[in-house]
Amino acid sequence: GGAIADFRTNQSIINFNSTGSTQVIPSLNYYSLSLGSTSGTKILASGTTRIAGTVNSSGASLNATANSTTIEFDGSSAQYIASSSIPAYYNLTNSNTVNLTLTGYTTLKNTLTLNPSSKFTNAGSLVFLSSADMTARLDNVPSTAVFNGFITMQRYMPYVPYNYQH
Secondary structure, three states: OOOOOOEOOOOOEEEOOOOOOEEEEOOOEEOEEEEOOOOOEEEEOOOEEEEOOOEEEOOOOEEEOOOOOEEEEOOOOOEEEEOOOOOEEEEEEEOOOOOEEEEOEEEEEEEEEEOOOOEEEEOOEEEEOEOOOOEOEEOOOOOOOEEEOOEEEOEEOOOOOOOEEO
């Protein structure tokens, strides 16, 4: 059998610090991620990346849309994620039952999922994007889930000047 990487038990902070090139971050279960460099491109691999702690950035941001990635926040204490670290999501899942708070301007391309008993606070500007191919959506919300805040919903309209309306 192969070895299994455990980035959660000791609350490990994994630092992706490559500069000047594209760095693909594997879809694994992390406690915390650090995007240490201020240059280079950080792209999440396809699949589901679970984060139980935080995502910190020293100026680099994480591309979480290129590979149709799902990011699931599943911490057991409050999680605060700044848009400077992850400005855009393809799929976003919240399993945090204490609270997940997003701050700043953040966009969603596909689906926001709130799992049972999860608590989600949008303390910034969360925009559900729309294009000719797809429109972002909020999945069915369980009766035990809580959503605080507002969503801005785009709607793509063909043959209309300035094809996007808020």
